[in-house]
Each structure stands twice: as C-alpha cells, then as structure tokens.
Amino acid sequence: MLLDYERLGWLRVALVGFTAAVAAFLLLPVVFIVLLSFGSSRWLAFPPPGWTLRWYQQLLGDPTWIDAALTSARIAAMAAMLAVIIGLFAAFSLVRGEFRGRQVLRGLLLTPMVLPVVVFAIAIYAFFLRIGLAGTTVGFVIAHTILALPFAIIPITAALEGFDKSIEDAAIVCGASPFQARLRITLPSIRIGIFSAAIFSFLASWDEVVVAIFMASPTLQTLPVKIWGSLRADLSPVVAAASSLLVGLTFCLMIVTALLRRKLSR
Amino acid sequence: MTRSFLSIRALRKTFGAFVAVHDVTIDVPKGEFLTFLGPSGSGKSTTLYAIAGFQDPSSGDVLLEDMSLLSVPSHKRNIGMVFQRYTLFPHLSVAENIAFPLRVRRRPDAEIKRKVADMLALVRLENFADRHPGALSGGQQQRVALARALAYDPPILLMDEPLSALDKKLRQEIQAEIRRIHRETGVTILYVTHDQEEALHLSDRIALFREGRIEQIGTGEDLYLRPASEFVAGFIGNSNFLPAEHLQTARGASTIRLADGSIVTGIKTTTSFGQGQRVRLMVRPEAFRLAPGATSAALAVEIIDTAFFGDRRRVMARTAAGDEIDVRPASDAEGADSATTSGKRIFFDPGSAFLFPA
C-alpha cells in the first residue's frame, strides 16, 4: 500500500508536504535571483527598498558583458554543432557496429562526462599552452566539444536504439541508396534524439565554467568566466541581472523544447 | 440466530459517475469456496479489493463474524490473498517469503521454522526453500504465494485470478492443488475469475457478476441447469439462442412459434410472458440430437460444417431463418457422422430448453 497514492493516509500528507518543501527549495534561488535583479539595493537587501531597472541598464550598457555573452554563444553553437555531427557518426557505429570493444569505445567516449572537469581542464590547458591554442576560440571550441560529446551521444544512441533498422532496409529494397535511406528515413525518425543532443551539448558548453576559467584570456572570455570574475570581486546586483537573463533563457529553452518535442513526436 | 461467517452488506463502490459495484449483498458460511465470476469490469475484483482493504467502498459494509472490517487497516485484517500477478518479494528466498507474515507478527523463530516447513510441504516445494522467486516458474511462484497467504492461518483466503498468467496445463494442475488445499485446511476462500470452467471446477457456489450487480448466485449446477437470465445462460457453458414468439403458457409449460413458423410446445418456464411477446429460446449445443427421440421437437436446418473432436463432434447448422446453431453430439451418437447436407432436421427435448425475454 506504500505505493498506492490513494491509500497512504497521514503518510501522504507528510510526504506530499515534504515534496512541496523540496520543490520550493529548488525553486527558491531561481525566483529569488530574478526578484533581486529588479531591487534597488546596491547591497542586495531583501525585500528590496524599491524597484529599478538600473542593473539591467548597467549590464546592457557594458560592452564587456555583451562581448562575453556573444563569445559564449558563438563557442557554444560551434561546439554543439561539432558534437552533434561527430556524435551522430559515432552513434551509428556504437549502435549498429558489430566489432569487438564496442562497449569499451562507448565507455571511452562517455568518459569526459565522468572525469572531474578540473582534471581535464588543467590537462587540456597544459596541452594547449604547448601547442599555442590556449586562449583561442579554436581551443575553446575543441575543449567544449569534448565535454559536450557525451551529451550528444547519449540521446542519439538512445533514439537510434529505438529505431527499427528494418525500416531503413525496406527503403533500400525500395531502391534508395544506403545514403538516401539514412538521410530520408533514419535521420527524420531520430530527430527528437538529435534535437535533444543539440540542446544538451549547447548547454554543456554555454554553462561550462572550469575549463573556461583556465582557457580565458583578457581578450577572450565567456559569460561564465565574466560572472565568475564578478562573483570573486563582489556580489554586484549586475550579476543578478545577468543571472536573471540566463534564467529567462533557460525557461524559454525549456518551453521551446517541450513544444518542439510535442510537434516532432507527432 | 444463524450468523454468517463473512457478510457483505449492500456494498457499493462508485468512481465519479461510474458505479463499479451496485449494492452487492452476499453471506458466506465458514469453509465455503465461493467464486466471483464475471466478465472484466463487472465489479468482482472491486468487491474483493473492498474486503482486502485496498479500496474503501462508497457505502455498505463488510462483516467478519459480525464485526465490521472497514475501519480495520489492511495489515490488521488478518486476511490471506493470492494475486493475479506474482507478488512474491523478489529479494527474499522462498522460505523467507513464507516466513514474512510470521516475522512481522513477531512469532518465535522455532514456530516460524516449523510453520514454513509445513507450508512448503503443503504446496510441495520442500526442495525450493532457498531459491529466489526469479528462479521459479510461474506455477511454482503462485504456489509459494499460496503458502505465504496461508502461513498465518487466516480465516479467509482471497484469490484474484491467480491462474490467469499460467498456461492451460499448469492451470489445471494448480486448480487440483487449490482444491486439495481447501479440503485439507478448511479455509474460507473467495475466488475471482472470468473463466467459467475454472469457476465450475473449483467452487461450492458461484456468484455471477454483471455490470456491478450479482446476476445469480448458486452452485455450478444451479447456474448451468437453471440459469436465471439469458446472460447467465450465455456466460456459463455454450448456448444457442433462437428468436421466437410466445403463444401461451399453461402449468409451467410454454408454447412458442419459431422464426420459420414451426411451433414448439412444453418448454419449462418460470417467468410469465404475454401472448405474442418476443422471446428467445435457449438450447445447449449438447442438448441437440441428430435423430428423433420420444418427446423431441424438430428444427429444419441445413448442415454447414462438421468437425471431429474426439469424444464429441461439432456440427454447425443453419435454420431457414438464417440463425446459426452449434450442435455437439457425442461422436458415436446416431446420425452424428452425417455429411454436409441441406434438408436435415435436428431435434431437442423442450424440457431442456429455456425461454428468456428478448
């Protein structure tokens, strides 16, 4: 009866209450930061003495913030694109391949997700220092593609595993070339997986802090690096404004994802 | 004062506007094997769940020796139950599964040990004590479930379609097992099934459910030989139904006119029909004969198909009005080997036929 929601009695009241409290705990910082970004207190007093858009004006009027955001977007877009393409190819091999060591290969390609980022960060930093890629966009994109790759591979392999290969074979029997069959039959069928892969790998790069801290140069820094720097200096409300915009972006992304998924899965 | 052991009083269960159980009342004497039979969604499982305490009835009561069970939580009802799906605890061995109800009752270890051994012997799984449920066949799992449900000597055992996940051969084997255990333990059993053969084979009495109500309650013989309604007749055993018109009834025997105009007299009736009322004549397939008897009525048919089934044959016939009739004569019955022909006649004893309102 412990798994019958209707029959839990007083236990249900307690557990639902606890769940609501945890949900509130999870929501609290997100809501709080958005409210704070409109507060007029320089010292982040809460509840704020008044409401203002000053921090947003400061944020949007500061070219270093805009630059950082654009840099982040550019790097994340490139890393996500590379991760999805490379991941798509890899997924075909991981799902369809019949060679020894397939599981080992899968484990290897997913390792960047498990290894503590700080280890990878200093390793790739040292490596890029030596070959002159540290502090460059190319270096950033390579490092972030590696970190994003597992987030691309997982949803694509899952989608491909759920796709019945005999449909592709049927297309070939109908006269399509293997390439046409994959392009016209298989890819559209696993588009939800590819779409998830794009979102996740974009976020993996967009939110990445640790590698970015090492790789950043005075002329090339991503948004997280900019925020990190501000946080270490002081708790300026401008960071709250930047954070709120990020929360807004996340929210939009969630809604777009939900809508697109619903549309794609029809 | 005759008190029944278990008494279900005007039990009613609604889900929103849907009435799952309509004021069901049943009295069950101690030691009886009572089966709730009916199609899915007829309210039989819901009634059983109310007794088990998985669902609260909307109104009505369930009394065990005159004490209401409704306010007692499931774990204090002291009722045994075997479920449709295997519900053995997958992380415990067979012996630990059977010991579970005794452990939570904090019985002494020696007693638990003895009782588990008794139960394993009862279901004949002595050699499986240390196996885990995952290593057992479906039939073995249900036998362990039976042992677990009986380990604490509950006065009532509920069984919710316990054989539906098993194949036919295993079903028959476990049915025999259940009969033996009922005989040996004398436990009162409430058994839910949608399988009429299972119900006939196992039960002392059968309560036939239809759309939340009990259509008829009685022994298997009652339901088969004296069906109270067309539904009962159709659900228990095989039946042929022919549209007819009621002409008259005298001294419990009715006269009707069939669709092809032929008149049949001497059909036993307990219901009263008006003259000219549309009725349905029900005749069991095995009640038809291919040769005339002393008191038989005849039906002009065309034979469409015959098939041989060992002890019986199956003959498909069609009346001039287009109604198909299923005839199951014994293989060696007179005329049973007749080939596909038209212009045949089949016969039945009006005393074995029934009339129901159309």
Added chain:
Amino acid sequence: MQGISFRRSSVAGLPAGSGSALPALLLVGLFFIMPVVALLLRSVTDPEPGLQNYATLFGSGTYVRVFLNTFLVASVVTAVTILVAFPVAWMLAIMPPAMGSIVFGIIVLSMWTNLLTRTYAWMVLLQRTGVINRALMGLGIIHEPLPLINNLAGVTIGMVYIMLPFMILPLVGTLRAIDPMTLRAAALCGASPFEAFRRILLPLSLPGVAAGGLMVFVMSLGYFVTPALLGGTSNMMLAEMIAQTVQSLLNWGLGSAAAFVLLVVTMALYAIQLRLVGARRAGGGI
C-alpha cells in the same frame, strides 16, 4: 538473419560499422586521452623524475586534510541528498501525473539554470545579512546570524541543491519499477507501513539508491565551482586545491599528482557504479 544486410555496403554518405566512430575517437584520443596522460606523466617528471610529488601530497598535513575534507564533504552531501531525494522520488513515482509534472518542471528548471547563477543565489541567500539569517532572526529562532557561508554548511546546502536532480530522477525510475501489488501483498501479510517500508520498499529500492548515491558521491568528489564559492578556506576541497596549485602556485607537478589521485578514485568508484547499474539490469529491473 532477417532481411538483407546492407551494413557493409555504404561507401558514400554516412559510413557505418566501426569506421564512423573514427572522428569521435580521433577527437577524444588527441584532445582528451593524450593531454590527460601527459598530465599524469608530468606528476612523476616535474620538476624532476621521481615520486616526490606524491610524497609531498601524502606527507603534508595540509594536503592530507584536503583529502579528508573532500571525502567528508562528499559523504555529507551524498547522505543528505539521499535522505532528501528518497521521499520526493517516492511521491513522484506514485503521484497523479498532473501534480507530478509540476514538480518535474521545477526540477528541470533548476537543473538547467546556469550553475553559477544558482551558486550566486545561494551566496546571497546564505550570507550574514542574507534572507535566511534575517528570516530566522525575524521569527525569533536565532538571535545572532548563523555562519552559513564559507563553511561546511554552505557547501552542503549548495551542493545538495545541485545534486538533488541527479538523485531524484533515477530513483523515480527504480521506484516505478516496483510493482505496487507487492506492497499490497506485504500489507495483507500483516506488515505495518513501517515494516513494509523497512522489509520491502527499502530493500527493493536499494540498488537505485546505491547507484544514485555513488554517482552523487563521485560528482561531489571532483566538484570545483560550488565549494570554491560557498566553502571556506579552512575546508578546501581537492578540485579547488588542484586548480590553485596549478594556477596560482604554478606547481604543475604537485597539481598533476593530486589530479591523478582524484582521477583514480573517481574512475574506481565509477566502475563500481557501472557494475551496480549493470547488475540491476541483468537482475530484471529489481
């Protein structure tokens, strides 16, 4: 063999077989394996060949304290995360979907929100004059502001916040895989809700708890951002120590040695976690 296999016939287009994994393998080999291996070599060659970096690491009280603190924080975070996540996952597994999807939405929103944003929010919330201290004082529960930041409490709150989704989501799957009928059977057998929890529900969900807990523990061991911002200097964790050793002290040898230790521990625990998950799959979803 059903149908006709065209697996090997692709010359043009998307290649199949093992070949199409080549770009990924090349990328990971060149820019992941090689740098990491080079880093590990550096731990025994920089500044001179030998194990002196490891000797320093395990010989110095400062570094040993960092190791101990790392394990302490990861353990506390894992324990608290499990305790908080279990009831939530339990409810999510059996709640009406309409209610559950709201909670799921909140979990995903928090998970997708920028890591620094969330940590920043906690920095502001937990500071001496922050909302939480003010609220507690306003309610008269405390009279002095509690030290909630730059210490173990701060790290624990911030880390548990981040780890909760990683524990809740897989645990919901584990709990949903348990047949509710099993618990009904336990109740009819006479088990009180407490007994049914202790003897049935908990043991049956233990593989999920263990797998999720191990994952949270591994992630916590190597976490950098949140401990660096919410933790204090006296309870520095390994990842921050590695970063500092390399970035501020420019002691690559020592930093590499510490990184190697972190890598070995992480990978060993990850292997155990894979075993657990694998065993669970083989065991038929128990």
